[in-house]
Amino acid sequence: MNKDQVKGVTEQVKGKVNEAVxxxxxxxxxxxxxxxxxxxxxxxxxxxxxxxxxKDNAKRNAP
Structure with a gap:
């Protein structure tokens, strides 16, 4: 999991909280x-x- 995935999920959670509030x-x-x-x-x-x-595809296709 990279930082963009973590930040994206965090932002979604914050959004759900704000929406509920x-x-x-x-x-x-x-x-x-x-x-x-x-x-x-x-x-x-x-x-x-x-x-x-x-990144996964690059690893799989690397010689």
Missing amino acids: GKVTDNPGKELKGDLQQGAGKVQKAYGDAKEDA
Whole structure:
């Protein structure tokens, strides 16, 4: 697991917390912030996943 994957998952968790707090406190701004954090986290994790896949493929195809 690389740093982008870890940061992406962390951002998703923070986003879920912010979204839940926004719902409980009836704060649409906080809820939206949580949604955006989750989206950003998913993108960062996907980037990290792609980097890992590329690294794994390079190792497999190395002479």
